[in-house]
Amino acid sequence: MSLQTLPADPDASSAIPERDLQAQERHEDELIMHLERDQFVAETSRPVPRAPLSARARAGLWALRIFVVIVSLMVIYTFVEQLH
Amino acid sequence: MSTPVISASPLLGQPLLTDEDLARSHDRSRVHHARRHRRRWHLMWLLVGPGILAMLGENDGPSMIAYASDGAQYGLGFFVPFIPILFAMAYVCQEMCMRVGAVTHRGYGELVLQRYGRVWGWFGAGDLTLTNLVTLVAEFVAIRVGLAYFHLGSGVAVALGLALVVFTLSGGRYWRWERIVLGLALFNGLFLVAAILVKPHVGAVVDAFAFTPFPGGSFNTLLLLLASTIGATVTPWMIFFQQSASADKGMTPRDVTHGRYDTAVGAVLAAVFGIGALVAGAALLSHDGSGIQGFAGAGFPEALKHVAGGAAGTVFALGLIEAGAVAILTISASTAYAAGECVGVSHSFNSSPRGAAVFYAANIGVALLAATVILIPGAPLLSIALNANVLATVLLPVSLVLMVMLANDKGLMGQWVNKRSTNVIGIAVIAFVGICGAAYGIDSFLQATHVIGA
Numbered sequence: 001m002s003l004q005t006l007p008a009d010p011d012a013s014s015a016i017p018e019r020d021l022q023a024q025e026r027h028e029d030e031l032i033m034h035l036e037r038d039q040f041v042a043e044t045s046r047p048v049p050r051a052p053l054s055a056r057a058r059a060g061l062w063a064l065r066i067f068v069v070i071v072s073l074m075v076i077y078t079f080v081e082q083l084h
Numbered sequence: 085m086s087t088p089v090i091s092a093s094p095l096l097g098q099p100l101l102t103d104e105d106l107a108r109s110h111d112r113s114r115v116h117h118a119r120r121h122r123r124r125w126h127l128m129w130l131l132v133g134p135g136i137l138a139m140l141g142e143n144d145g146p147s148m149i150a151y152a153s154d155g156a157q158y159g160l161g162f163f164v165p166f167i168p169i170l171f172a173m174a175y176v177c178q179e180m181c182m183r184v185g186a187v188t189h190r191g192y193g194e195l196v197l198q199r200y201g202r203v204w205g206w207f208g209a210g211d212l213t214l215t216n217l218v219t220l221v222a223e224f225v226a227i228r229v230g231l232a233y234f235h236l237g238s239g240v241a242v243a244l245g246l247a248l249v250v251f252t253l254s255g256g257r258y259w260r261w262e263r264i265v266l267g268l269a270l271f272n273g274l275f276l277v278a279a280i281l282v283k284p285h286v287g288a289v290v291d292a293f294a295f296t297p298f299p300g301g302s303f304n305t306l307l308l309l310l311a312s313t314i315g316a317t318v319t320p321w322m323i324f325f326q327q328s329a330s331a332d333k334g335m336t337p338r339d340v341t342h343g344r345y346d347t348a349v350g351a352v353l354a355a356v357f358g359i360g361a362l363v364a365g366a367a368l369l370s371h372d373g374s375g376i377q378g379f380a381g382a383g384f385p386e387a388l389k390h391v392a393g394g395a396a397g398t399v400f401a402l403g404l405i406e407a408g409a410v411a412i413l414t415i416s417a418s419t420a421y422a423a424g425e426c427v428g429v430s431h432s433f434n435s436s437p438r439g440a441a442v443f444y445a446a447n448i449g450v451a452l453l454a455a456t457v458i459l460i461p462g463a464p465l466l467s468i469a470l471n472a473n474v475l476a477t478v479l480l481p482v483s484l485v486l487m488v489m490l491a492n493d494k495g496l497m498g499q500w501v502n503k504r505s506t507n508v509i510g511i512a513v514i515a516f517v518g519i520c521g522a523a524y525g526i527d528s529f530l531q532a533t534h535v536i537g538a
Contacts, residue, residue, distance in 0.1 A: 032101065034112035036336055039189045041102045041430070044331075047198040048190070051493060061200075064482055065207060071478050071522050074529035079471045081532040083464050 107434035108334040111259050115339070131342035132349065133262045134185075134329035137414055138178055138322045139171070139350030140269040143357055144411030145226020145404055146219070146469050148275060150312050151358050152365030152384050152400075159369050163313070163362050164292035170317035171355040173513045175347055176506065177318055177484060178326050180491040182343040185330030187500045192327040193425035196486050199493065204486065209426045211479045212320050213450070216419045219321070219476065220454030222469035223408040223415065228458065230404035233385040233397060242455040244405075245412045249451045252413055253444060258332050258433035261417075269410045272353070274403035276360035281396035282367035282388065289363060304531060307524035308474070314517055315473030317354075320483040321418040328421035332432050337500060364400055367392050412451055420447035478521040484514045 037043060053061075111130075118127040154163045181192065188195060193212075197205025228241040248268075252261050326347075335343055368387050385404070389397030417433075423446035424431020430440035437444040457463055488510045491502045502510070530536045 032105065032109045034116045035105065035109045035334070036189075039105075039108065039112075039334060039336070041104050044189050048188075048195065048496065049198075050201065051199045051495065053200065061204070061485070064485060067522070068479060068482050071525035072475065074525040075471070075475055075478050078525075078528040078532045079467060082467055 103436065103439065104430065104432050104434040107257055107259075108332075108432075112334045115334075119338075128342060128345065131333075131335070131339050132346040133266060133333060134326045134335075135178060135182060135343060135345075135347030136350035136353065137262065137265055137269060137329065137410075138181075138326040139174065139347070139354040140272045140357070141265075141325070141411050141414030142174070142317060142319060142322055143272050143275075143354045143361075143407060144219070144223055144415075145229070145408035146222040146472050147315075147317075147358070148361040148404060148407050149226065149229075149384065149469070150473060151361040154309065154313065155362040155365030156368040156384075156387075158309075160289060160292035160362065160366050164289065164359055165294075166313065167317075167358045167362065168355045170314060171351040171358070173509075173516075174318045174322070174354075175351040176509045176513060177487065178322060178347045178351075179344055180487055180502065180506070180510065181323050181327040182330045182335070182347055183340055183500055184487070184490050184497065185327035186335035186340050186343055187337050187498070188496050189331045189334075189336075190327075191331055191421050191425045191431065192324050192483075192487070192490070193422040194428075195327075195490055195496070197426055199490070199496070200486065205426055208320075208324075208483060208486065209422045211482065212324055212422050213419060215319065215472070215476045215479055216321050216415050216450060217454055218468060219319070219472045220412060220415055220451060221457045221465070222472040223411045224455055224458045225465045225469045226404050226408035227412075229383055230385065230401040230408065233389075233401035238458055241408075242459060245409060246448075246451060246455055248409055248413060249416055249448055253433075253437075253447060256434070256436050258329075261433045262329070262333065265410060265413050268406060268413070271406040272357045272403070272410070273360075274399050274406060275357045275364065278388070278396055278400040278403060279360035279363035281399060282364050282392040284363045284367065289359075304524070304527050307520065307527055310520045311477045311524040312473040314520055315475075315477035315480075317358075318480060318484075318513075318517065319473075319476040320480055321415050321476075323483050323487055324422050325414055325418035328418070328425070328431070332421075332434065340500070361403075364388060364392075364396065367396075412454075416447045416451045419450040420444070422446075474521070474524060477517060478525050480521065481514050481518040484510070484517065488514070 115127065115130050118130055151163070151167070184195070185191070193205060193209055196208050224238075224241055224245055227245055228238050231237070231241050231244075252264050255261065330343060365384065368384075368391055385397040385401035387397075388400050420443045421431050424440060424443040427442050429442045431443045432440060435443065457468075458465060488502070488507065491497065491510075492507065494501055527536075
């Protein structure tokens with residue numbers, strides 16, 4: 001029987017892409033086995049809960065921040081002064 | 085450590101797969117394969133990257149000019165031992181970033197924002213954007229200085245820098261981006277070649293390791309030297325970059341040991357190459373090195389050519405081009421990570437430009453903005469470049485404090501929290517950086533306002 005006499009079976013013609021699809025899915029399944037659950041984008045997109053900070057820690061952070069902003073402004077002022 | 089996911093069906097409540105997941109899992113499958121077959125060197129090859137890039141990225145144009153300038157003005161004495169000490173400090177900070185990224189799979193910006201609130205997250209991102217923009221301008225200046233040696237102008241520097249950013253982004257894969265930048269970063273070794281070409285007295289270099297006193301000069305000059313040299317070693321962008329890149333690479337707690345090797349190798353290479361720039365610069369010490377204005381023209385490469393021959397000048401010029409180019413890539417990437425993380429959208433080299441528009445736009449946009457500045461006629465490029473490292477030093481303590489807090493957060497890190505010894509060293513580093521930066525800022529301000537004499 002020549003190839004030309006083969007019936008044009010729609011199921012047969014779709015079997016090859018189906019196999020490809022299954023192979024691809026298997027490949028993807030194998031690949032994702034190598035990721036930890038919390039590495040998935042869907043997981044990392046979920047925000048972590050807010051950390052409880054003591055009043056002292058918050059005050060310390062604000063003091064540091066204000067100090068750094070003041071010193072930065074001093075450096076920027078000096079930089080601008082040097083330009084003149 | 086979490087259980088590996090076998091099926092990714094949204095119906096079963098499992099995570100929905102994205103292209104970013106598939107790209108990362110492909111990279112991870114190679115790591116698993118190498119680990120399973122005990123291919124130690126292959127595993128090392130697969131896992132190195134963020135640490136070396138952070139450290140060699142920080143050996144950027146302004147930093148190498150700062151080292152060469154230190155050598156030209158003060159010789160080797162104080163700086164040969166000081167540079168390795170600074171990179172040891174950088175290792176402590178960067179190891180924390182790598183560990184937090186590998187354990188949490190999240191970047192620094194998003195963790196600070198989510199864990200400590202939007203105010204701190206946006207403050208951090210604001211600091212980063214400011215210092216990155218200033219530093220990027222300095223990188224383009226460094227490329228221009230290098231190109232000026234070959235009689236090429238600012239336009240070529242801008243075109244080269246921007247073309248590299250676009251080219252490295254074009255693959256849509258973290259692995260590709262990392263390997264291209266790693267390949268470029270190894271040319272940082274040109275500074276070591278330059279040091280060899282100036283034929284230094286080996287005994288003098290070895291003797292310099294015996295810690296010599298502070299170099300002479302005014303108190304303000306000393307503070308400027310300390311602040312700019314620290315800023316040449318540890319900066320806010322490195323913190324953002326290494327944590328985010330470790331997460332983007334897909335590192336896990338099992339990879340922390342290799343992450344430490346990666347960071348340590350980066351620190352050693354950066355210290356050696358930094359000392360190379362210092363030694364090359366020191367060749368100008370007896371030739372009025374202090375009078376060289378590195379950014380005013382061809383500067384150091386041209387001066388080296390006269391003192392040590394054309395080869396030394398050419399290698400130094402090529403080194404400056406490389407240092408600027410690599411830093412443009414890594415600093416733009418850190419800005420892009422921070423932008424994506426703070427806005428709360430996709431922020432990965434494994435995402436397509438359509439899927440991570442903010443990430444790609446920030447990456448190219450910040451480089452474009454910096455490039456525009458160096459094309460402005462009469463822009464104070466020399467001052468910008470010299471102040472870039474100092475500004476980074478002044479803004480660094482806040483980033484470091486939040487980094488230490490994250491690395492001590494048991495809720496996030498579990499058994500991977502900092503050891504007591506790491507905390508002691510980390511706090512000492514923060515205190516040292518904070519005092520040097522603040523002392524310079526205050527002293528310079530008081531001089532500028534004529535409260536104290538120069």
